Amino acid sequence: MTKNKLFRCLSCFAGGLAVILMCTGCGDETSTNKDLALIRKGAFWMGTPSGCPGPEGYPGDCRAEDGRQNGEVLHKVTLTHDFFIMRHEITQREYFELMGKYSFPIYLEAHPPDVCLDCPANFISRYTAFAVANQLSIAHGLPPCYKLSEVQCEINRKPKEYMDCYKEEETGCREWGTDEHGNQVCKLKEVMPDGIAHAKIELNHAGTVYDCTGYRLPTEAEWEYAARAGSNTAIYPSPGNDGTISHLECEFDENLDKVAWYCGNTELPKPVGLKAPNAWGLYDMLGNVSEWIWGGCCPYEVENDEDGVVDPYCLYKPDTTNPVGGRRGLPNGAAYTRCGFRGCVSYEGQFIGNGFSGVRLVRTVR
Secondary structure, eight states: OOHHHHHHHHTTOOOSSEEEEEOTTTTOOOGGGSEEEEEOOEEEEESBOOSSSOOTTOOSOOSOOTTOOTTOBOEEEEEOSOEEEESSOOBHHHHHHHHSSOOOOTTSOOOGGGSOTTSBOOSOOHHHHHHHHHHHHHHTTOOOSEEEEEEEESSSOOOSSGGGGGSOOEEEEEEEEEOTTSOEEEEEEEEOOOSEEEEEEEESSOSSGGGOSSOBOOOHHHHHHHHHTTOOSSSOOBTTBOSOOSOSSSSOOHHHHHHOOOTTTOSSOOOTTOSOOOTTSOOOSSSSSEEEEEEEOOOOOOOOOTTOEESOOOOOOOSTTSOEEEEOBTBOOGGGSSTTOOEEEOTTOOOSSTTOEEOOOEEEOO
């Protein structure tokens, strides 16, 4: 996006802690950038309460949150950067525009006419998440945030650049048949699922992720700040939903059903934006597919001053001692669909949520 286009978009709104940026008609014609929310910098309580009395100044219920995990240490965080965030996860339609193909659909037999174009792109590995961010930056004339080197493709191919890993390769025939002349023909070709199997990930001319100019994965703090939207409850409130949950597994939960797709109301990803948004206009922050975040699942920093921990982020370290992180959706239960839940997988794990892994990108406001 050029500076002039960005200025026209910014001129479409005024003020507020977090406002919706609707770039349609504001000079941005790329479908993957039509719906962004501007999230204003500020402070919030990250993690979940473990019991009373809670930390001094905590405005929420200090009772231990149902479903709480050990790593969800409640602490104050201050973010000093405004940032844009996508109102919903990147869809199959948007993924196709960026990558030239659909993400490998774990829930369909990969016939393009049958792909749910408005469903979130799923089966996205952590490496593909970085590639998607870079491609969106390039599409908007912004410097890519990440440098991918030592790239290895899922298919046994030596790439010149990381995008070479997204060229489909036919390897055989899955289903044979006959044509009108009785000749044997292949009715359904076997196409290897492609993508990046491994890469070295570094920031591209940026000291921290907050310094990146282009699109990037949110830090864990940015993601939870945006998901909570000012709330301190297990899930974000919505009309008729006070933010509490009554179940922890796949039982139907009336409150969670209002804001999220999870194993209590579906087995498959659903089109984005069908559930109620949070107070800042973000859809599917809970449930639907899981979402990758930058870095790993480092222990929370809890030693802080009166302003809280400032601009935390966990370094991306490709080793098994520092699991990579995401926030989970399908096929998990209610306990794993809370604002404070941390979805961590080992470095060897390519996906979170058993392949229901998607991405929602952010960009620091300049």
